[in-house]
Amino acid sequence: MKALRFYAPEDVRIEDVPEPVCGPDEVKIRVRNCSTCGTDVKIYHNGHPNITGTTTMGHEVAGEVVEVGADALGGFAVGDRVQSIAAVPCGECYECRKGWMQVCENQTSVGYQYDGGFAEYMIVPAQVLKVDGLNRIPDGVGYDEASAAEPFACAINAQEQVGIEEGDVVVVFGAGPIGCMHIRIARGVHRAGTIVLVDINAERLKMSADAVHPDATIDASTEDVVARVLEMTGGRGADVVITATPANLTQEQAVAMAARNGRISFFGGLPKTDPTITLDSNLVHYRQLHIHGANGSAPEHNKRALQYIASGQVPVKDLITAHLPLERVLDAFEIVRKGEAIKVTVEP
Incomplete structure (x- = not known):
């Protein structure tokens, strides 16, 4: 074979x-x-x-x-x-x-x-x-x-950690397939409010946005992402931020744009040759931020992914x-x- x-x-x-x-x-x-x-x-x-x-x-x-x-x-x-x-x-x-x-x-x-x-x-x-x-x-x-279903299961695991609630403002970094799945789950399962998709590749951003229809997109190669999110939310910031991309800067931006009591998922692992970021610890402290890792999935998440696909809830x-x-x-x-x-x- x-x-x-x-x-x-x-x-x-x-x-x-x-x-x-x-x-x-x-x-x-x-x-x-x-x-x-x-x-x-x-x-x-x-x-x-x-x-x-x-x-x-x-x-x-x-x-x-x-x-x-x-x-x-x-x-x-x-x-x-x-x-x-x-x-x-x-x-x-x-x-x-x-x-x-x-x-x-x-x-x-x-x-x-x-x-x-x-x-x-x-x-x-x-x-x-x-x-x-x-x-x-x-x-x-x-x-x-x-x-x-396997990558879908990984996204389910991550969203369990951050606990998206109905009406939440959600920002997803990364317009690849996993970013698209995060948007579909946040909307179809958790009934998130405003969803923003961010990427540095304008063509990929448009292709994915045409498929999953976020409420807004940000081309991070041309715009200040943090400033734009704060502007869109009246200065409050995002309730949930998911970094579905292996980029150090996105993790730093996630902390900077998170609202009080905001939840952040470091979904994409960083390169092993450059795994550190600069963290403003006072933002975490005074805004009472919750930073979560997300590592793969459990067997149960795979079963749930298949169920969501079968029901049409998350196509x-x-x-x-x-x-x-x-x-x-x-x-x-x-x-x-x-x-x-x-x-x-x-x-x-």
């Missing part, structure tokens, strides 16, 4: 490899869609500390069950349409037992420690099944939509603006890098 194999940074190859064999406690799927994200691009160029050998990339996976091991958990059957979690908790550590599976200290990942979905077939490991991380796709939801189909075959997966990475599409999916 064909698979995208990672050997080293910028040494990533589409190769013919043996079709994987399903173990007694595993499930084998025919991959129908594996969507791409900025993390794939970062891995391609820089590698990842959790990838210590050659592996098949891809972690936003949906497909069809073709084989079920005799001892596999979950009661799956050949022909089931399924979506897999990407971040795999151990289910046993202190954090998992507290219900904080998204910050499991022993977390492993599909496409890192386990071969991922940029391939014709993929083995769903026993650990995914153990934590109830393989989900049946609801009727009426396409494989492409289901593959978007994602129109956000998938490019469908490419596996042979063009590296082209998909380049489209993501340039921001030329909202969401790009690969169809092996």
Whole structure:
């Protein structure tokens, strides 16, 4: 079968490899869609500390069950349409037992420690099944939509942390697919009030705004974002700010524009070579600000994402603006890098 194999940074190859064999406690799927994200691009160029050998990339996976091991958990059957979690908790550590599976200290990942979905077939490991991380796709939801449930789940986790309330002013930095999902969730689930989308790429900002219709957009390459948000809110600032972009400046701007009792999500991680910001601690103190991290998602968030998609409460189909075959997966990475599409999916 064909698979995208990672050997080293910028040494990533589409190769013919043996079709994987399903173990007694595993499930084998025919991959129908594996969507791409900025993390794939970062891995391609820089590698990842959790990838210590050659592996098949891809972690936003949906497909069809073709084989079920005799001892596999979950009661799956050949022909089931399924979506897999990407971040795999151990289910046993202190954090998992507290219900904080998204910050499991022993977390492993599909496409890192386990071969991922940029391939014709993929083995769903026993650990995914153990934590109830393989989900049946609801009727009426396409494989492409289901593959978007994984990043969607990450956005759900982040918004749980900040607690968006009806009528809140919400600012989202980053007009990529995850920024679009944040807007859809904030509006469709939490009934946010005014929603503002910010980006430095004017073309991407327009493309995403045309899809998800924020109440306002700000081109941060030409405008003072903080001043504009304060002007729009009569000087009060934003109730919630989500930085869905790996940029240091946006985190500093988020603190500067937050209203009293404002909630901030540092959703996008910063480069490991430059992970620090200048924080005006007095703003945090006197405005009683709440700054939250957001690390991936738990299995439950994936289930909820599929439910929101199935109900139509948070549509994602129109956000998938490019469908490419596996042979063009590296082209998909380049489209993501340039921001030329909202969401790009690969169809092996």
